[in-house]
Amino acid sequence: MVFLFRLSLLCISLGLAPLLQAAPLDIKVGFIAYHPDQGPVLSNLIPEAADRGFKGAELGLNDNNTTGRFLKQTYSLTSKLAEEPEQITQITQAWLNQGIRLIVADLPAEYLAKVAVQVKQHRAMLINSGSYNDQLRTTECLSNTLHTLPSRAMLTDALAQWSNSRRLKNWLIIKGSETNDLAYAAALHRSVKRFGINIVAEKTWDFDTDLRRTAQNELPLFTQTKEYDLVVVADERGDFGEYVMFNTWYPRPVAGTQGLTPVAWHRMVEQWGAAQLQSRFEKLSGRWMNNKDYAAWAAVRSIGEAVTQTRSNDAETLFNFITSDKFQLAGFKGRKLNFRQWSGQLRQPIPLIQPKSLVSQPPLEGFLHPVNELDTLGFDKPESNCTVMFASH
Amino acid sequence: MKALKFPLKPIYPALLGCALLSSALLSSPVMAEKAYVSNEKDDTISIIDLETMEVINTLDVGERPRGIIFSQDRSKLYICASDSDTVQIMDLSDHSIIAELPSGEDPEQFALHPDDRRLYIANEDDALVTVVDTQTHEVLAQIDVGVEPEGMAVSPDGKWALSTSETTNMVHWIDTETNQLIDNTLVDQRPRHVEFNKSGTIVWASSEIGGTVSIIDVDSRQIQHKLNFKIKGIHPDKVQPVGVRLTDDGKYAFIALGPANHIAVVDAKTYEVIDYLLVGRRVWHMDFNGDQSKLLTTNGISGDVSVIDVNKLKVIKSVKVGRYPWGVRIKS
Numbered sequence A: 001m002v003f004l005f006r007l008s009l010l011c012i013s014l015g016l017a018p019l020l021q022a023a024p025l026d027i028k029v030g031f032i033a034y035h036p037d038q039g040p041v042l043s044n045l046i047p048e049a050a051d052r053g054f055k056g057a058e059l060g061l062n063d064n065n066t067t068g069r070f071l072k073q074t075y076s077l078t079s080k081l082a083e084e085p086e087q088i089t090q091i092t093q094a095w096l097n098q099g100i101r102l103i104v105a106d107l108p109a110e111y112l113a114k115v116a117v118q119v120k121q122h123r124a125m126l127i128n129s130g131s132y133n134d135q136l137r138t139t140e141c142l143s144n145t146l147h148t149l150p151s152r153a154m155l156t157d158a159l160a161q162w163s164n165s166r167r168l169k170n171w172l173i174i175k176g177s178e179t180n181d182l183a184y185a186a187a188l189h190r191s192v193k194r195f196g197i198n199i200v201a202e203k204t205w206d207f208d209t210d211l212r213r214t215a216q217n218e219l220p221l222f223t224q225t226k227e228y229d230l231v232v233v234a235d236e237r238g239d240f241g242e243y244v245m246f247n248t249w250y251p252r253p254v255a256g257t258q259g260l261t262p263v264a265w266h267r268m269v270e271q272w273g274a275a276q277l278q279s280r281f282e283k284l285s286g287r288w289m290n291n292k293d294y295a296a297w298a299a300v301r302s303i304g305e306a307v308t309q310t311r312s313n314d315a316e317t318l319f320n321f322i323t324s325d326k327f328q329l330a331g332f333k334g335r336k337l338n339f340r341q342w343s344g345q346l347r348q349p350i351p352l353i354q355p356k357s358l359v360s361q362p363p364l365e366g367f368l369h370p371v372n373e374l375d376t377l378g379f380d381k382p383e384s385n386c387t388v389m390f391a392s393h
Numbered sequence B: 001m002k003a004l005k006f007p008l009k010p011i012y013p014a015l016l017g018c019a020l021l022s023s024a025l026l027s028s029p030v031m032a033e034k035a036y037v038s039n040e041k042d043d044t045i046s047i048i049d050l051e052t053m054e055v056i057n058t059l060d061v062g063e064r065p066r067g068i069i070f071s072q073d074r075s076k077l078y079i080c081a082s083d084s085d086t087v088q089i090m091d092l093s094d095h096s097i098i099a100e101l102p103s104g105e106d107p108e109q110f111a112l113h114p115d116d117r118r119l120y121i122a123n124e125d126d127a128l129v130t131v132v133d134t135q136t137h138e139v140l141a142q143i144d145v146g147v148e149p150e151g152m153a154v155s156p157d158g159k160w161a162l163s164t165s166e167t168t169n170m171v172h173w174i175d176t177e178t179n180q181l182i183d184n185t186l187v188d189q190r191p192r193h194v195e196f197n198k199s200g201t202i203v204w205a206s207s208e209i210g211g212t213v214s215i216i217d218v219d220s221r222q223i224q225h226k227l228n229f230k231i232k233g234i235h236p237d238k239v240q241p242v243g244v245r246l247t248d249d250g251k252y253a254f255i256a257l258g259p260a261n262h263i264a265v266v267d268a269k270t271y272e273v274i275d276y277l278l279v280g281r282r283v284w285h286m287d288f289n290g291d292q293s294k295l296l297t298t299n300g301i302s303g304d305v306s307v308i309d310v311n312k313l314k315v316i317k318s319v320k321v322g323r324y325p326w327g328v329r330i331k332s
Helices: A002-022 A054-068 A086-098 A109-121 A152-165 A179-194 A211-222 A274-285 A291-310 A315-322 B002-032
Strands: A025-034 A073-082 A102-106 A125-128 A145-147 A170-175 A198-204 A230-234 A254-256 A352-354 A357-360 B034-039 B044-049 B054-060 B065-070 B076-081 B086-091 B096-102 B107-112 B118-123 B128-133 B139-144 B149-154 B160-165 B170-175 B180-186 B191-196 B202-207 B212-217 B222-228 B244-246 B252-256 B262-267 B273-278 B283-288 B294-299 B304-309 B314-320 B325-331
Touching (some): A054 A073, A125 A291, A125 A315, B034 B294, B065 B107, B096 B128, B118 B149, B139 B180, B202 B244, B294 B325
Parallel strands (some): A025 A073, A102 A125, A125 A145, A230 A254
Antiparallel strands (some): B076 B086, B107 B118, B160 B170, B191 B202, B212 B222, B294 B304
């Protein structure tokens, strides 16, 4: 009897399988962003694109739908820019009430944490495409949450790896005094220890003169310290950092947030089929693809890959698949990408770019890791308190 | 003087004839085998003489030439000039470009139907396969496929045209009678190349990022086997299969493993990997000479072509060509 019962179950499941495969599936994704005011800066910046992130998510959705039409899977995207921080949780709550269970967010860490709480209550999934915050990957672990944007530690580790391999082992660090600059400087300090770099001096830029007139006078003196091999700048919003290059006391290269910069993505990445992604993006948006666009694209594409493989639109099923070792994403960075099972961080090579060329793309050969070379960048398992987890209340 | 003149007369033409004959005999194998190599970043085609293994000519073609194939009679070479958005036709008797076909945007790879007329072109930027008549130069059809179509193959019986899409991760099955997409086979990440076996019963599809080659049964369109590769001292993520070539005798499959800088030699019957041959850096595609005793590989980063002795399974030579060689075809 038991055998017959099992046999009939088997027959049912075999019979159902093709039907299940052919069943149409709707996948709804929400993309939310908040762009806090960066405050006044000294340099006349090239403004960041107002639709950063949005176009990346849109391209990811188009890519998913092109695939989905062969599998009867239809993806839809609802995007919103919060004008004020209070709107953030209102928008996401409305989406959750409407049944959206897959949310991609370009938000500062404090707001991301709030959305993560809502998301958890609704058995939904959140992907961070906008915060570089290291604590989100180590101590302030958010459940139901993945990160496609690299952490600051991944960026600075990539820079330190390169710096070590080029024997530029003595750094002068110049930092701004904004919260993000201090966070970047903290990440530099961690990388310095990991990759055998010495800090010969560290200075905070707090001058308030207009550097366009006086950079040549002030910066050489400001950078007159014990001799260094590399000047590393921590100035995320580009307040003074743009003026450091060619104005240092010793004629040395400049890296960090300006000069040679570690990034998630840049127009100069063109190998490994990236040229195709770049041209698809330019056709869609009329501009270059940036870090936030790439992270949003990778988030939406990760959802798409998981849907293709699991034939499901259930957030928990997708989350578990994405964080399993079966998941792989072709992310145009020369190797398959997947997520760390502790922090939920997307492992990825980090391009080091200068405005018109790709200089290097760590992890570099010779920096070994027992499991995965990509884990030489950012917080490895023993350094993080987090474990990926999907909670439903 | 007079006496001498006469007997020489019949000898001259005979000598001349002998000279012509011997030069024809000597040079026929030299004339016979030439490899055409497309250099992606030089916008040129290098021609290698297979007898001397030297580059004997370098021809300017359209921008970013990648996929190249011969017409069935091997009198013409079709060239995907990706950045010129065209397929050029080169007359191989004088190396002139005699026509440019409307290929759709960014053509990368293509395949010619056994009828010698229908050319199936993958348009990477537009998620399309364009079908062009090589005689009338008309676009016969455009078929929607997945994101970034790249690999193209037509079955030996001409019934199927297959396309792989790199971001959708599928092999798309197009019925060549109706130009309709009939089915899709999901494969591993970033499928780049498809190759039919000689009898057309099996298709080999390489997945660059997945690091695998799927062996697909043509009747059921299902994967019947998946090949994995392991090379000592090379991280598995760097093993990225691209080009695939099969010997006509059904003995071997050669698989180019990209940045792993090796060619995998696979027993085409048991699907066992027999050997890994070290070639130049970032190996893309391959072609056999006429009797399949030699296999040439294009090595993108090192800018050269490796020559493999198929019987001994040994790399015997490398030939410097242009920058980023991509496609190779041998005319015998």
